[in-house]
Amino acid sequence: MFIERNKVKTKIINISLPDRLLSDADKLAESEYRTRSDLFREALRNYITVRGNLDQLYGYGSGQATKQKITPKNLDREIGNYRAKQ
Numbered sequence: 646m647f648i649e650r651n652k653v654k655t656k657i658i659n660i661s662l663p664d665r666l667l668s669d670a671d672k673l674a675e676s677e678y679r680t681r682s683d684l685f686r687e688a689l690r691n692y693i694t695v696r697g698n699l700d701q702l703y704g705y706g707s708g709q710a711t712k713q714k715i716t717p718k719n720l721d722r723e724i725g726n727y728r729a730k731q
Contacts, residue, residue: 662670674684710716715723 670684671681674681677684713723
């Protein structure tokens with residue numbers, strides 16, 4: 646079922662949550678004068694953003710490790726060498 650709100654198509658979904666988590670979410674939504682749906686939309690948007698940022702960061706770190714020939718086997722040694730220089 647699609648509903649058009651503010652010219653943005655939305656879709657109604659069902660999710661399962663533990664009672665405690667739902668209760669906490671409802672209390673938070675009420676304290677912020679927003680709907681449960683608004684709270685979950687924002688939480689999901691934030692998760693997607695943070696996850697994307699972490700993926701970029703991990704990709705950068707992996708690239709740097711490759712450039713410097715750092716592997717899981719020599720990582721401890723490389724950290725020790727770096728710390729010894731400080």
